[in-house]
Amino acid sequence: MTNESDATTSTDVDWDARAASFDDEPDHGLRAPDVRRAWAERLRGWLPGRAADVLDLGCGTGSLSLLAAEQGHRVTGVDRSSNMVALARAKLAGRDAVFLVGDAAEPPVGEERFDVVLVRHVLWALPDPGRALRHWRELLRPGGRLVLIEGVCGTVTPAGIPADRLTALLAPLAGQVRVDRLSDDALLWGRAVDDERYAVVATV
Numbered sequence: 664m665t666n667e668s669d670a671t672t673s674t675d676v677d678w679d680a681r682a683a684s685f686d687d688e689p690d691h692g693l694r695a696p697d698v699r700r701a702w703a704e705r706l707r708g709w710l711p712g713r714a715a716d717v718l719d720l721g722c723g724t725g726s727l728s729l730l731a732a733e734q735g736h737r738v739t740g741v742d743r744s745s746n747m748v749a750l751a752r753a754k755l756a757g758r759d760a761v762f763l764v765g766d767a768a769e770p771p772v773g774e775e776r777f778d779v780v781l782v783r784h785v786l787w788a789l790p791d792p793g794r795a796l797r798h799w800r801e802l803l804r805p806g807g808r809l810v811l812i813e814g815v816c817g818t819v820t821p822a823g824i825p826a827d828r829l830t831a832l833l834a835p836l837a838g839q840v841r842v843d844r845l846s847d848d849a850l851l852w853g854r855a856v857d858d859e860r861y862a863v864v865a866t867v
């Protein structure tokens with residue numbers, strides 16, 4: 664997740680300009696083995712136990728896409744920033760993965776359907792999160808799931824989407840909704856955090 668100063672301006676961020684240094688944050692690049700392992704273990708618990716088709720929206724440099732691919736899943740990543748997509752393509756070269764430039768709210772995937780829509784730190788910045796969620800549900804196969812990793816970043820100028828607001832938006836769309844609280848797991852972030860961080864797994 665972005666730091667305090669980023670949190671105030673995330674909707675206006677020039678992601679193309681930030682792409683080259685994006686992975687410098689521990690939870691972005693997942694370069695430290697313990698941080699990487701922590702995310703891999705969480706992801707294994709959120710994704711299906713069999714090989715699945717995963718749509719990673721706002722995929723950034725593809726760090727979560729790579730973990731999913733390493734766990735045997737087929738990945739389609741979408742990001743509006745062409746620089747982010749170029750880095751994701753390089754990161755997953757030779758893997759069962761494709762990356763597209765496009766809007767996460769209306770990904771350019773045509774009639775293709777997925778077992779998982781995976782979104783980390785993107786939903787809150789979309790102009791109409793409820794509309795995006797309704798569209799994402801339509802992109803899922805029967806029994807598919809939304810895996811949404813979000814939070815409220817920063818304590819001085821908080822920015823984000825609280826878990827109770829997200830679960831309220833999901834209530835009419837999903838059958839089972841599970842919330843995993845992530846704030847206490849410092850390994851995920853590479854440091855202790857005191858703001859709200861969570862993952863929602865919503866099965867349709």
Ligand SMILES: C[S@@+](CC[C@H](N)C(=O)[O-])C[C@H]1O[C@@H](n2cnc3c(N)ncnc32)[C@H](O)[C@@H]1O
Nearest residue numbers: 678721722723742743744747765766767783784
């Ligand atoms: C905080 S980064 C998260 C990247 C990645 N999901 C991760 O967790 O490492 C936000 C990403 O969302 C992308 N993004 C923001 N708004 C978007 C939109 N409307 N459509 C597609 N991508 C978007 C940005 O380009 C950036 O790569």
